[in-house]
Structure formats: C-alpha cells, structure tokens
Amino acid sequence: MSRKSALVAVLAVAGLLTTGCGQGLLAADDAKAGDGPIALGMAVPMSGSSADIGPYMKNGAQLAVNEINAGGGVLGRKLELRVEDDACDPKTAVAAATKLITSKIALSVGGYCSGATLPTLPVFAKAKVPMIIPAANSDDLYKQGIKSTFLINGTGTQQADAAMARMDKAGSHRVAVIHDNTSYAKNIATLMDPRLKRPGGPEQVAAAALTPGESDYSATVGEVLGANPDFIYWTGYDKEGGLLVRQLRQAGYQGQIMVADGAVSPSLAEIAGAENVRGVLATMTQTPETIEGGEAWTASYRKEFGSAPGPFSTQSYDAVRLAAEAIRRAGGTEDTKVVAALTEIKDFKLFSGPLSFTADRTLTEGGFVILVWRDGRFVRADDGK
Numbered sequence: 001m002s003r004k005s006a007l008v009a010v011l012a013v014a015g016l017l018t019t020g021c022g023q024g025l026l027a028a029d030d031a032k033a034g035d036g037p038i039a040l041g042m043a044v045p046m047s048g049s050s051a052d053i054g055p056y057m058k059n060g061a062q063l064a065v066n067e068i069n070a071g072g073g074v075l076g077r078k079l080e081l082r083v084e085d086d087a088c089d090p091k092t093a094v095a096a097a098t099k100l101i102t103s104k105i106a107l108s109v110g111g112y113c114s115g116a117t118l119p120t121l122p123v124f125a126k127a128k129v130p131m132i133i134p135a136a137n138s139d140d141l142y143k144q145g146i147k148s149t150f151l152i153n154g155t156g157t158q159q160a161d162a163a164m165a166r167m168d169k170a171g172s173h174r175v176a177v178i179h180d181n182t183s184y185a186k187n188i189a190t191l192m193d194p195r196l197k198r199p200g201g202p203e204q205v206a207a208a209a210l211t212p213g214e215s216d217y218s219a220t221v222g223e224v225l226g227a228n229p230d231f232i233y234w235t236g237y238d239k240e241g242g243l244l245v246r247q248l249r250q251a252g253y254q255g256q257i258m259v260a261d262g263a264v265s266p267s268l269a270e271i272a273g274a275e276n277v278r279g280v281l282a283t284m285t286q287t288p289e290t291i292e293g294g295e296a297w298t299a300s301y302r303k304e305f306g307s308a309p310g311p312f313s314t315q316s317y318d319a320v321r322l323a324a325e326a327i328r329r330a331g332g333t334e335d336t337k338v339v340a341a342l343t344e345i346k347d348f349k350l351f352s353g354p355l356s357f358t359a360d361r362t363l364t365e366g367g368f369v370i371l372v373w374r375d376g377r378f379v380r381a382d383d384g385k
Contacts, residue, residue, distance in 0.1 A: 037080040038073075038333060040065070040323055041100030041129070042110035042316070043120065048087035049213065049239050052267055053112055053312060057134065058083050059305045060313030061109055064320035066304065074324045075332065081109075081320070086120075088113035093120050101127040106333040107326075109319040112312065113237075114138035114184035121146050128335040130342065132323055134315035137261075138187040142360045148339050150357060152322065152350065153315055154285055154366025156184070159260060160191035162283045162368035163233055167202050170256055172231035176206035176224045178244065180236035188235040188260055205229055212240055221247045235260040242271025249276040258282060264371065264378055265311050274376075282371040282378055285352040288314060290369065290380045294351075314351040322348060322355070 042061055046054040058081075065079045073079060082103055084096035093116035100108065101123070108124050111117035111133035121144050124131050130148040133141065137153040154162075167175060175196055179189035189207065196204035206227035210220045221244070224232065232248065232255065234241045241263035248257065249272075258281035259268065269277040288294030288301075288309055297317075301309040325348060330337035343361070347354040352367030372381040 035077060037078045038327065039080045039082050039103065039105040040320060041097075041103070041105035041108045042081060042083045043086040043093055043096040043100060043108070043117075044083065044110050044112050044316075045088040045116075046083070046085035048089060048092075050088045050113060050237060052238075052265060053135075053310070054085070056310035056313040057110070057112060057316040059301065060309065060316035061134075061320045063301055063304055063313075064317045064324075067300075068320070068324050074327050079320070079324065083110075086110070086113070086116050088116045090116050090119045093117065094123060096120075097123045101129060105129060107132060107323045107338065109134060109316065109323055111136040113182070114141060114187070115182045117141065118144075118183055121149055125149070130326075130335055130338050132319045132326075132342070134319040135312040136184065138183045139191075140183050140187060142362050147361065148335065150342050150361045152319055152352075152355065152363065153261075153312075154352070154368050155362050156187040156191055158363070158366025159283050159368055160188050160195060162366065162370070163188070163192065163258065163260070164195045164201075166258065166281065166283070166370050167231055167233075170231060172202045172256065174205045174227070174229045174231070175202045176208070176227060176229035176232045177204060178206075178208045178210065178220065178224060178232065178234050178236070180212045180240055181209050182212070182236065184262060185236040185260070192233065192235075202231065210236075210240065210244070212236070214240075215243070217244050217247055218251075220244075221251050221253075224248075225251055225253055230255040231258070232256070233258050233260070234263060236262060238263040238265035238268040239271060242268045242277075245272040245280060246276050256281065258370075261285065261311075261368075266377075269373060269376075277373045280373045281381060282373075283368050284371050284378065285315070285367045286369060287311075287371075287378070288351070289377065290371070291351060318350045318352075322350075 044054040044057045086093035086096040097120040108131040112135045114136040117136040139156045179185035206224045261284045264284045288298045326341040329341035356364045370381040371378040
C-alpha cells in the first residue's frame with residue numbers, strides 16, 4: 001500500500017470513530033485517570049505472513065507486566081496488556097490501533113512491521129497516546145516528526161552501518177542487496193547504496209527487489225548471481241528470506257549471505273533448510289542467547305509460557321518496562337508528562353544496552369551485533385567459536 005493510500009485509510013477510520021461519539025478518539029483520555037489498571041496496547045501480527053512473531057512479542061510484553069504487577073505495579077496501580085492483531089497490514093493495523101484507543105489504553109507498546117506501523121502513528125498521536133515501538137525501525141517512522149513516538153530498536157541507518165562494517169570485515173568486493181519493497185526493507189537497501197559507493201570499499205554489483213508471498217524467486221536469483229557477487233544482503237522478512245537463501249544455494253552460490261533483523265526467526269532455517277542456512281549472518285540487536293544473564297530471563301520466559309522466547313520478545317519486554325518507568329516518573333498517565341519523562345530518560349538499561357534518546361526519539365546507540373546461524377540457532381558471530 002502506498003503512503004497516500006495508507007493515509008486515506010487512517011482518515012476514513014478516524015472519521016467513522018468520531019461520528020459515533022462527541023469526543024471521538026480523544027475520549028480515551030478519560031481512562032487515564034483514577035486508580036484502576038493502567039492499560040497498555042500492543043498491535044502485533046497474530047495472523048498473516050509474520051504471525052509467528054506476534055506471540056513472541058505478546059509474551060515478552062506480558063512477562064514484563066506480570067513482573068511489574070508482582071512488585072506492586074506502577075504508582076500503586078496494576079498494568080494490563082491489551083493485544084490486537086495488525087497482520088503486518090496497513091489497513092488492519094489502523095483498525096487495530098483504533099480498537100486499542102477505544103479500549104482506553106494509556107500507551108502503545110507494539111509495532112513490528114514498519115509498513116503497518118507507519119499509518120498508525122497519526123492515529124495514536126491524535127488520541128494523545130504515546131508510542132514506544134519495540135521492533136519496527138524504518139527511518140520513515142521517526143521522519144514523521146511525531147514527538148510522542150519513540151523507537152527502542154536501532155534504526156535503518158544504524159542497521160545499514162552495522163551491515164557495512166561487517167562487509168568491510170569480511171573483505172567482500174562485490175555486494176548484492178535484495179529487498180521486498182516494504183518500508184522497512186527498502187529503507188535499509190536504499191541506505192546501503194551510498195555506503196557501497198565509498199571509495200576503496202566493496203562495490204554494489206546488483207540491487208534487486210522481489211514480491212513478498214511468491215513461491216519462486218528463481219528469476220531474481222538468476223539476475224543477482226549473473227552479477228557474480230561474493231556477499232548478498234537480504235533486508236526483508238524471514239519467510240521470503242528462507243526461500244531466497246534456499247534457492248541461492250540450490251543455484252550454486254557459495255558466497256556469504258547476511259539477513260537483516262526482520263529475517264531473524266527460526267522459520268528462516270525451516271524454510272531454507274539446515275544445510276543451506278548454516279553460516280548465514282544477521283544484523284540484529286542483542287538476544288537472550290547473546291548477553292550475560294540472558295539465561296535467567298529465558299528460564300523465566302519458559303516457566304511462564306512453556307516455550308523458548310523468540311525474535312523481539314526481549315524488545316517487547318523492554319518496551320513495557322520503559323512505559324512503566326515513564327509513567328512512574330510522570331506521576332501518572334497524562335500524555336504530555338509521559339512524553340516529557342521518556343524524552344528525559346538517560347541510560348535506562350535495555351537488553352540492547354543503556355537507553356538514551358536522540359532528538360529524533362531514536363536510540364543514541366543502535367545496539368546491532370552480527371549473529372550467525374550455528375548448531376540450530378543464531379549466536380554471536382564473533383564469540384571465538
């Protein structure tokens with residue numbers, strides 16, 4: 001969906017809501033006072049091509065809610081998590097956002113696909129609901145200039161810098177970049193272009209785009225391999241990435257493959273196949289498997305939900321913790337005070353490192369590391385093993 005079409009959808013839904021009641025979306029303000037539970041809203045994909053990610057994010061957020069409530073809540077009030085399915089689709093995401101707003105949430109702590117999250121920004125802003133976005137990270141998000149929107153995943157720019165550093169370290173000479181035309185993936189791919197034109201660095205020999213959801217990318221594979229790359233960077237999501245990796249290997253490509261954080265999922269390996277995914281790199285923020293003390297957190301997650309945590313469960317956990325801290329510092333849920341508190345937070349401890357926000361309300365440090373698929377999972381690439 002184009003940005004113009006997404007905006008039309010936003011305005012249409014907003015219009016329907018305001019015709020049903022005198023105060024429209026702003027009626028959510030009334031729920032932010034009192035001594036009842038503080039509701040946090042989360043729009044994540046529970047259906048569609050990224051449906052495997054939504055439960056990880058929901059569980060990570062719920063674990064934080066449970067821990068905070070067990071410690072007495074925030075300002076003597078319990079937290080409550082309300083989740084809606086955005087299906088990684090712009091129209092569905094706008095509908096999910098409006099449902100959350102009418103259920104009277106105080107903050108939003110969701111957002112996985114950038115293209116679906118982007119049209120929700122003005123909806124939440126109009127309703128005076130601050131957003132802490134745990135996963136979506138296209139530069140298009142902060143470039144909207146909405147001062148109540150905060151990103152706690154590294155941006156596309158920071159990810160592109162991490163990718164470029166790895167290409168330099170690998171001694172690559174001929175790089176191909178492939179994306180899927182979504183806001184997130186195209187953002188990173190576009191940012192790679194000037195970096196790969198640097199004098200003395202690797203040369204970009206191919207730039208290609210494929211269509212999400214297709215079952216055969218052999219034409220794209222043939223086009224890319226015709227340029228004889230020694231390093232391929234996929235900036236899209238896991239389902240297409242798994243198929244792409246498999247078909248690249250089947251076509252005889254033996255060079256390095258790296259994927260962006262949207263493809264860091266067990267499904268990448270399931271689709272690509274164990275032999276094909278071995279040694280694939282990824283630009284990704286820290287995971288429980290890659291940081292000191294992560295084992296204890298993983299054990300807590302397993303105990304609560306009976307399964308291992310997955311991609312972006314930690315970022316969602318941190319989004320709730322950050323929301324609780326901002327409410328505590330603000331002395332309540334009044335939106336301007338919460339936004340001010342978020343803006344002023346310095347060195348708040350996240351899985352990805354100490355959090356401080358830039359003037360764009362993005363992380364001062366992106367926190368990206370390089371992972372590699374080894375022994376059935378992604379681990380730090382530079383752990384000496």
